Amino acid sequence: MTGKRPVIVVIDDSRASITLYERGVEALAVSLTTFESPREGFRYLRENGADLVFLGNLMRETDGLSLLRRLRELEHHSATPVVVMTTKDYDQDRTMAKKLGALEYLIKPVRSQEIRDVIEKYTGAERRAP
Amino acid sequence: MATNYLRFWGVRGSYPAPFASHMRIGGNTPCVELRVDGHVLVLDAGTGIIPLGQALKRERERERLKVFLTHYHWDHISGLPFFLPAFTPGFDIDFYGPAPSAEELEAHIAQQMQAPYFPVETATWLANVRYHAFQDEPVTVGPVTLTTFVLHHPGLTYGFRIEVNGKVILYCPDNEILFVNQRIDDMRDAFDEDEHAVLEAMKEEQRGRVTEFMRDADYLIHDAQYTPEDYKRKRGWGHSCYIDTVNSAIDANARQLFLFSYDPEYDDERVDALHERTRDIIRERQSPLVCHKTCEGMIIELDED
Numbered sequence: 001m002t003g004k005r006p007v008i009v010v011i012d013d014s015r016a017s018i019t020l021y022e023r024g025v026e027a028l029a030v031s032l033t034t035f036e037s038p039r040e041g042f043r044y045l046r047e048n049g050a051d052l053v054f055l056g057n058l059m060r061e062t063d064g065l066s067l068l069r070r071l072r073e074l075e076h077h078s079a080t081p082v083v084v085m086t087t088k089d090y091d092q093d094r095t096m097a098k099k100l101g102a103l104e105y106l107i108k109p110v111r112s113q114e115i116r117d118v119i120e121k122y123t124g125a126e127r128r129a130p
Numbered sequence: 131m132a133t134n135y136l137r138f139w140g141v142r143g144s145y146p147a148p149f150a151s152h153m154r155i156g157g158n159t160p161c162v163e164l165r166v167d168g169h170v171l172v173l174d175a176g177t178g179i180i181p182l183g184q185a186l187k188r189e190r191e192r193e194r195l196k197v198f199l200t201h202y203h204w205d206h207i208s209g210l211p212f213f214l215p216a217f218t219p220g221f222d223i224d225f226y227g228p229a230p231s232a233e234e235l236e237a238h239i240a241q242q243m244q245a246p247y248f249p250v251e252t253a254t255w256l257a258n259v260r261y262h263a264f265q266d267e268p269v270t271v272g273p274v275t276l277t278t279f280v281l282h283h284p285g286l287t288y289g290f291r292i293e294v295n296g297k298v299i300l301y302c303p304d305n306e307i308l309f310v311n312q313r314i315d316d317m318r319d320a321f322d323e324d325e326h327a328v329l330e331a332m333k334e335e336q337r338g339r340v341t342e343f344m345r346d347a348d349y350l351i352h353d354a355q356y357t358p359e360d361y362k363r364k365r366g367w368g369h370s371c372y373i374d375t376v377n378s379a380i381d382a383n384a385r386q387l388f389l390f391s392y393d394p395e396y397d398d399e400r401v402d403a404l405h406e407r408t409r410d411i412i413r414e415r416q417s418p419l420v421c422h423k424t425c426e427g428m429i430i431e432l433d434e435d
Contacts, residue, residue: 020325087313093285111325
């Protein structure tokens with residue numbers, strides 16, 4: 001994966017969580033786009049692809065799994081790698097996320113190192129040159 | 131009886147508790163009736179909807195009902211197989227609930243009555259029944275406006291913000307409000323020193339979210355299921371510790387708090403003690419909040435103040 005930076009999209013209305021994502025990608029050669037509004041995030045994904053999408057599950061406007069269901073209805077996102085990162089540590093949500101094809105279901109708070117590991121695992125992102 | 135009121139038909143969380151030791155509080159699962167200018171709105175359809183249905187059938191003047199479901203866990207829908215108005219010609223019932231489509235909402239309600247779980251299916255209902263999946267837009271019923279928001283509970287679970295004649299009613303029967311804050315406290319050592327500030331920001335953010343949705347509520351009906359000791363054992367079950375609930379209500383400047391979804395293991399004396407502790411907290415914090423020991427049959431007149 002040389003030359004092209006993996007595109008990472010985050011939709012999460014938690015500003016503190018976005019900060020953890022920003023720290024998580026600091027050492028990686030990726031393009032990070034974040035949305036605190038699920039509506040705006042969905043609008044972006046309707047028009048654009050992504051190499052990995054992180055979704056919050058409990059947002060003011062909507063829940064992340066409803067958003068993921070709508071995302072899967074878009075042809076170009078039917079198989080996009082998605083990771084859910086949430087405060088909802090519940091089996092019911094975990095099972096539904098899996099049914100909708102989420103690769104991982106992580107419970108907040110997540111260390112920025114863990115975010116980095118997940119991105120590397122699913123996109124093969126390279127480290128930035130020092 | 132007053133024209134406009136809230137009436138509690140079921141206040142227990144999780145499962146019915148028809149025990150002699152629990153009868154002062156009541157054993158039915160969630161169901162609250164909101165009556166405004168002759169409109170009948172029903173919040174959740176736990177076993178409390180059974181006596182409500184019997185009362186509505188006797189009354190017969192109110193044949194148009196709107197039933198709003200927060201989610202489909204059994205304690206919130208298990209009264210429907212015994213809800214007499216649904217089996218009675220002439221009644222007109224609209225069901226609202228979280229679902230991608232009206233068809234899926236109908237399926238969620240119908241499945242618990244299919245063989246072999248129940249002898250008659252929803253196809254035998256004789257009322258005129260319609261199903262509506264919640265959309266982004268509010269639902270308006272006469273002077274009542276109902277909007278939904280997402281709660282912290284397994285699956286997609288909504289809370290309701292109901293505005294009526296300048297008053298705000300918040301209905302949040304199942305909501306684990308400070309899960310992440312407790313988890314952060316437990317996990318702090320696993321994080322680097324420079325991440326601690328972010329964790330503090332996350333805790334503050336969560337507290338802010340809770341007070342934001344409760345802000346200035348006139349009537350806050352909220353999950354208060356566990357004592358602190360039980361919450362330690364049952365964190366991640368989707369319910370709140372009552373102390374978090376009362377402190378959040380104070381922070382949010384709510385006017386009246388109705389403790390709700392009591393643990394079915396708690397008898398009347400235990401709920402008395404729990405309520406007494408909330409009054410201590412309110413006194414200690416010198417708050418004007420009024421905290422009710424919500425029990426079955428309680429009626430709150432909306433025109434009083």
